[in-house]
Amino acid sequence: MITVLVNGANGRMGKEAVNAINNDPALTLVGEIDYQDDLAASINALKPQVVVDFTAASAGFNNTKIILNNGACPVIGTSGFVEAQVSELQALSQQQGLGGLIAPNFSVGAVLMMKFSAEAAKYLPDVEIIEAHSPQKEESPSGTGIRTAEMINAARTKAATPTSDKELVEGARGADIGGVKLHSIRLPGVIAQQTVFFGGLSETLKIEHNSQHRESFMPGVVLACKKVVERDQVVYGLEHLMD
């Protein structure tokens, strides 16, 4: 039995995580905490093996440090991590000998969308990404969009066709992640969607993923809670725990 504490338990993702953990016989929920609670004191009192964090981009990095420094394995869904922060947390986890996960996206379909996009980029180097989320999303672009662009860049062996950078209206061409254009849409009714749009000689290819409900992220959260306790280092991306 693996014991789990949920931080951000009053939020939309936190509530889904509480339900998913309660419904899995291999996991035991030992606490639900939120903004008003002291994370370090809660870990020391409740002694969870794993802390799931779905809070706010401004808090995710510090929360992960607190989780590791207090001897628990972090399963972090909170978005907004930059590369340097991930590296720092991986080094801290190695020092502590604790496994963990920072997941830009917990949905299995979204992870496959990223993997398939990286594979396609080996053959079709011309690619742009369009991601859509709800208006409540704190930051842009999404972590999934950034991670997809990073995976495409790592896989791409041929140079993309040059395009003009001249914008009549600032921002028209989207954000640039290592040469991959990334466009962010924020609309009510959307949970999380992403289209990876490839162009080739007289052909196009679209790889699209759509989360229709927040429960789509929960199989990934449950899997991560079970796997991180067997590891001794934080990994970045659910794909590292899926195989």
Ligand SMILES: NC(=O)c1ccc[n+]([C@@H]2O[C@H](COP(=O)([O-])OP(=O)(O)OC[C@H]3O[C@@H](n4cnc5c(N)ncnc54)[C@H](O)[C@@H]3O)[C@@H](O)[C@H]2O)c1
């Ligand atoms: N990785 C994924 O697959 C995935 C999927 C969806 C959302 N997210 C991310 O998860 C996070 C939460 O999303 P949400 O839709 O549940 O947001 P939300 O606003 O509905 O919930 C956030 C909760 O965290 C609490 N909170 C904020 N700061 C806190 C802090 N410092 N300590 C403790 N609690 C704090 C809030 O009071 C709230 O209850 C966001 O960063 C979002 O981008 C990740």
